Every structure is written in structure tokens, then in C-alpha cells.
Amino acid sequence: QLQLQESGPGLVKPSETLSLTCTVSGGSISSSSYYWGWIRQPPGKGLEWIGSIYYSGSTYYNPSLKSRVTISVDTSKNQFSLKLSSVTAADTAVYYCARLRAATRAFDIWGQGTMVTVSS
Amino acid sequence: QSALTQPASVSGSPGQSITISCTGTSSDVGSYNLVSWYQQHPGKAPKLMIYEVSKRPSGVSNRFSGSKSGNTASLTISGLQAEDEADYYCCSYAGSSTGYVFGTGTKVTVL
Numbered sequence: 628q629l630q631l632q633e634s635g636p637g638l639v640k641p642s643e644t645l646s647l648t649c650t651v652s653g654g655s656i657s658s659s660s661y662y663w664g665w666i667r668q669p670p671g672k673g674l675e676w677i678g679s680i681y682y683s684g685s686t687y688y689n690p691s692l693k694s695r696v697t698i699s700v701d702t703s704k705n706q707f708s709l710k711l712s713s714v715t716a717a718d719t720a721v722y723y724c725a726r727l728r729a730a731t732r733a734f735d736i737w738g739q740g741t742m743v744t745v746s747s
Numbered sequence: 748q749s750a751l752t753q754p755a756s757v758s759g760s761p762g763q764s765i766t767i768s769c770t771g772t773s774s775d776v777g778s779y780n781l782v783s784w785y786q787q788h789p790g791k792a793p794k795l796m797i798y799e800v801s802k803r804p805s806g807v808s809n810r811f812s813g814s815k816s817g818n819t820a821s822l823t824i825s826g827l828q829a830e831d832e833a834d835y836y837c838c839s840y841a842g843s844s845t846g847y848v849f850g851t852g853t854k855v856t857v858l
Binding site: 664666673674675676678679687688689690691723728731732733734735737738739740 | 846
């Protein structure tokens with residue numbers, strides 16, 4: 628069945644850019660039925676939607692993060708990626724990638740998550 | 748966009764029913780029947796439990812049910828079991844310019 632796996636550095640320095648990749652296996656990222664999204668969860672806190680992308684490349688972002696976020700897709704590698712610039716300690720979180728079913732607007736399959744710490 | 752409001756904690760004894768509320772605004776919960784609910788056990792990824800307010804994905808127990816009235820959505824767990832002890836989050840679509848808003852989260856404790 629479809630699986631998602633996040634990958635990327637676990638430690639990022641303040642003011643630098645956080646970069647993560649989500650690899651989709653067991654299915655195609657190019658399905659017209661789905662978007663693909665990033666959600667984060669600071670330690671001990673709740674979930675926050677970061678943004679989503681369609682296989683065509685169309686994106687939409689959380690307005691509170693929009694100025695710092697870029698999400699891209701590479702259909703040839705069945706991957707999508709997150710870049711978050713000018714990070715601070717407040718960006719320390721577990722970052723999840725997830726499949727978003729277009730018709731129901733629900734995140735139905737999640738990756739296991741990856742912890743990213745912002746520290747010098 | 749502010750997070751949807753959930754009670755911080757809800758508890759119940761095995762076999763009882765509990766309800767978790769999720770209060771938003773007329774721009775999110777009140778405007779769309781696109782509320783979903785997620786269960787998260789410690790150290791694990793969230794799991795979809797309810798979508799489109801009241802629909803259950805295949806494999807989710809029928810002890811979980813959802814509803815909505817106005818700007819407030821609700822998740823009810825009936826016949827509470829020890830395995831239901833987890834954090835629960837609601838989420839609502841809020842339009843193309845805002846995207847998705849999650850709730851503040853509710854810790855469910857089985858007494």
C-alpha cells in the first residue's frame with residue numbers, strides 16, 4: 628500500500644533554510660485525486676498545516692508561513708519537498724508529510740514524521 | 748487564522764461514551780462540511796478517524812462518530828476502550844486562501 632517517508636537534516640542552524648523531502652512509494656504522486664501536504668508539530672504542542680501541492684505544481688500555503696515556505700514536486704522521483712527559510716527555534720518540530728484526498732479534504736495517509744531541531 | 752478550539756482533556760470509564768467539541772468560525776467549520784478528525788498516540792503519526800464531518804474510513808471502528816452544528820463539530824467515542832486513550836485533533840478546510848486549520852487538540856483519558 629501507499630507509504631510516505633520524510634528525509635532531511637535533523638539539525639538546522641538559526642537563520643538558515645530547513646529542507647525536507649517526502650518520498651512516496653506504492654503509488655503515483657501524479658494522481659489527479661490527491662494533493663500532498665506538510666504538517667508540523669512542535670514538541671508537546673498541536674498540529675499546524677504548512678502547505679500543500681498538486682502534482683501539476685500548484686501550491687497553497689498557510690498564510691502565517693507563506694513568506695518563508697516553498698513546496699515543490701518532482702514527479703520523476705515520486706517526491707515532494709519543503710523549504711522553510713530564516714528558521715528560528717520556534718520552527719523546531721516534528722514535520723510530517725501526508726496525502727490529502729482532494730474530494731474530501733482529509734489527510735488520509737501520513738509519513739512517520741521527522742524531528743527537526745533549530746539550534747546553533 | 749486561529750486554531751479551532753477543543754477542550755484540553757476529556758475522560759471517561761471503559762464502556763462509557765465521550766464527546767469532544769471543536770469550535771471554529773463561519774469561515775471554516777461553519778462554511779464547509781469538510782471537517783476531519785485525527786487520533787494520535789504518543790510518538791506516532793496522526794491517523795484519520797473521520798472525514799467530511801461524519802464519514803468513517805475503511806477499518807475505523809463504528810464506535811467513532813462525527814457531527815456538526817453551526818460552527819461546532821463534535822467527535823463521539825462510544826463504548827470507550829483503553830486503546831482509545833490518545834490525543835485527538837479536528838481539522839477544517841477554510842477556503843483556498845487560508846487552507847486548513849487544526850484544532851488545539853484534546854487528550855482523552857480512559858479511567
